[in-house]
Structures are given as C-alpha cells and as structure tokens.
Amino acid sequence: MDVIERNLFERYGDVQAFGLNTTAQDPANWGNPSDRNPLVGAMNGYMTGYGIYQLTLLVSPEGKLLVANTVGPLGKPLNTKGLYGKSFAGEQWLKDVMAGKFLEGDGLSGTNVTDAHFSALVDDVYGSKGAYSLIYAAPVKNAAGKTVAVWANYADFGLVEDIVGAFHTEYKTGGQPKTELTLLDKNGAVIVDYDPTAQGWTKYPRKPNVIGKVNLAKLGVEAAVAAVKGGSGSLEDTFHARKKIHQAAGYATPKVATTTLVSAGRGSFERLSKMSTRCGIRRS
Numbered sequence: 001m002d003v004i005e006r007n008l009f010e011r012y013g014d015v016q017a018f019g020l021n022t023t024a025q026d027p028a029n030w031g032n033p034s035d036r037n038p039l040v041g042a043m044n045g046y047m048t049g050y051g052i053y054q055l056t057l058l059v060s061p062e063g064k065l066l067v068a069n070t071v072g073p074l075g076k077p078l079n080t081k082g083l084y085g086k087s088f089a090g091e092q093w094l095k096d097v098m099a100g101k102f103l104e105g106d107g108l109s110g111t112n113v114t115d116a117h118f119s120a121l122v123d124d125v126y127g128s129k130g131a132y133s134l135i136y137a138a139p140v141k142n143a144a145g146k147t148v149a150v151w152a153n154y155a156d157f158g159l160v161e162d163i164v165g166a167f168h169t170e171y172k173t174g175g176q177p178k179t180e181l182t183l184l185d186k187n188g189a190v191i192v193d194y195d196p197t198a199q200g201w202t203k204y205p206r207k208p209n210v211i212g213k214v215n216l217a218k219l220g221v222e223a224a225v226a227a228v229k230g231g232s233g234s235l236e237d238t239f240h241a242r243k244k245i246h247q248a249a250g251y252a253t254p255k256v257a258t259t260t261l262v263s264a265g266r267g268s269f270e271r272l273s274k275m276s277t278r279c280g281i282r283r284s
Contacts, residue, residue, distance in 0.1 A: 004163050004183075005254040011052075011136050011155050012103070012111045018046055019140040019151040024058055030066040030149075033081050043069040054122045054133060055080070055154040058140065061098055063089025066149055072126070073156075080125055093137040097150045102138075112137045116157050116191045118208065130206055132157040157191075161204055164194050180247075188217025188228045198243065216241065227251035 021042050023029050029039035043056045051073045058066040065088065068080040088094055096102075096112045103113040114135040122131035134155045139147040164181050171179035183192035193210050196202065216224035219241040226233060234250040 002254075003166075004160055007159060007163065008134075009108075011134070011153070012108060012113065014046075014050070015136040015138040015151055015153045016110050018042075018056070018153070019138050019149075024067075024140050024151065025142050025148065027148075030058070030060075031084075033068070033070065033084065035070055037067065039067050040070055043067065044071045047071055047073050048075045052156055052159050053153050054119070054131060054156050055125065055152075057083070057088075057152045057154075059088045059091075059094060059150050059152060061094075061147060061150065063087045063091070063094060078125065083121075083125070093135050093152060094150055097137050097139055098147070110138055115185055116160075117212065119154065122154055130208060132206060132211070161192055161194075161206070164192050165204060168194055168196070182216070184216060184224060184227065185212075186228070187215065188224050189213070189215045214242075223249040223251045227253050 018024070021039075023039040023042050026039070029037055032040070034040065035044070039058070043058075046056055047053055047069045048071065053069075053073060056069045058068070060066055065084050065086060068083050070078055070080055072078045093112050093114055102109050102111055112135075114133075114137075116132060116134050119131045119133040122133055123129055134157055135152055136155060137150055137152040140149040140151050142148050160183065164183060168179065168181050171177070171181075178197045180195040180198065181192070182190055182194065185191050189212055190210055191212065193199075193207065193214075194204060196204075199205075217228045221241050222238045223235055226235075230253050232250075232252040234248070236248055237246055238249045239245075240247050
C-alpha cells in the first residue's frame with residue numbers, strides 16, 4: 001500500500017508544479033493548439049517525461065479549454081483539437097477547484113482528486129475503449145494570486161493496476177499463487193480485481209461489469225466493511241461473497257482514500273499475515 005500511496009501522492013504534487021510554469025499563466029499562449037506554442041511544448045514534455053498521463057488540460061474558470069497536449073505518453077501525435085469546442089463547465093473537478101474544495105490531509109492541500117472512473121473523453125481522443133482515469137486538478141494563479149485557469153491531469157489508472165500486479169507476484173513467489181488482491185474505493189466499490197488463478201487470465205482484464213459496480217461493503221464482505229470504516233487488520237476466517245467460500249483476509253486503508261483487500265485460501269492465515277505485513281497490512 002505504501003507504494004500505491006507514494007505514487008498517488010506524487011501525482012498530487014505534479015499538477016500544482018505544472019501550473020507554476022509561467023507559460024500557463026500567459027494569456028498569449030491560450031487558445032493556440034500549435035506545437036510551436038511554448039505551453040503546448042511544456043505539456044508535451046510532461047506527457048513524455050512522466051509517461052503516465054493520458055491528457056493534460058488547461059481550462060478557464062468558465063470551462064473553456066485553453067490548451068491541451070498534442071502528443072501521448074509515448075510521444076506519438078495526438079489530435080486534441082476537437083476538445084477546443086467542448087465545454088468543461090459541468091465537470092465536477094472544475095467546480096470543486098473553483099470552490100476551493102481539495103483532497104486534504106497530513107498538511108496536503110491545493111489539489112482536487114476525482115474517484116477512479118471510466119473516461120469517455122480519453123476514449124474519444126485515443127479511439128480506445130475502457131480508459132480508466134484519475135483526474136488531478138489544481139488552480140493556476142497569476143502574479144496577483146488570482147485564479148486565472150485550472151490545470152487538469154488525467155492519470156492512467158493502469159499505473160495502480162501494475163503495482164497491484166507486482167504485489168501479486170510477491171504473493172505468488174511466497175507460495176500463495178491463489179491470493180486475490182482487490183482494491184476498493186472509499187465507498188467499498190471494486191476498482192481493481194486481481195485474481196488471475198480463479199479468473200483464468202495472464203494479462204489483467206479490466207471488467208466494466210465489475211469495476212466501479214460491485215460494492216463489497218454493500219455485499220456485506222466483513223473485511224470490506226471494516227476497511228471502509230478505516231484502519232488495517234486481518235481476519236482468519238471470512239466468507240467470500242462472490243466465490244461463496246471461506247478465506248483468510250487482510251485489509252488496509254491508506255490516506256489516499258482507497259482500500260486494499262488481500263484474500264488467501266482458508267488455513268493459510270499465518271503466511272498471509274506475513275506477506276500482508278510486507279504490503280502494509282497489519283494484523284489487528
């Protein structure tokens with residue numbers, strides 16, 4: 001969990017740092033989609049330099065797109081000109097930033113973070129299907145301290161899925177190949193469902209009928225209910241609502257408002273506890 005939290009924390013700071021770029025504060029650069037625009041150049045540099053963002057946008061307080069990146073994370077050309085006719089006025093992240101509503105904690109403030117969600121906007125730009133994103137948005141202020149725009153980064157949630165996959169490899173190497181790793185949002189809905197042995201896959205499939213729709217807390221999964229309330233711990237014998245079997249389970253709730261559940265076969269509690277500790281899950 002520490003690895004996930006650290007990566008999401010870095011994204012929290014990225015958007016504020018990007019907005020400090022003086023090219024973003026210069027109205028002369030707004031409304032110009034040319035690659036010769038220094039602001040577009042800066043955005044494209046962030047896209048390829050970080051490699052985890054799908055889109056990076058500068059939007060006016062009224063919801064008008066001012067500038068967008070023109071390359072993807074691999075440096076390939078990306079046609080974002082069609083976004084200039086779109087209004088972002090109805091986007092909750094824009095409303096929240098303008099209202100000063102940010103994800104705060106441990107001294108952090110200044111960035112609004114959306115829940116992970118399927119993004120039709122990203123799909124439209126990339127011609128893809130099933131893009132899953134987190135949006136980090138922060139105000140861009142001029143020299144007088146007035147908010148003149150909002151910078152929004154659409155982060156590919158695949159970053160988190162890859163980290164969960166690496167965690168699963170640790171469990172597999174440690175003798176628990178049937179371990180199931182589930183990441184939940186703050187309400188208990190599944191946002192990562194990593195269970196390759198039971199589901200029979202080798203490459204993680206993001207399932208729209210599960211992701212964001214199956215809520216384990218509402219289904220009464222004991223570990224999920226406990227995790228959503230906050231804190232970390234483990235259960236020696238808990239009932240799996242979907243598999244209809246008994247398992248040992250560990251759970252952890254980091255500061256980034258997501259929750260991880262770790263499940264293993266009944267009778268393997270001690271080994272699960274040792275591996276869970278390595279992933280930041282403590283026995284209660």
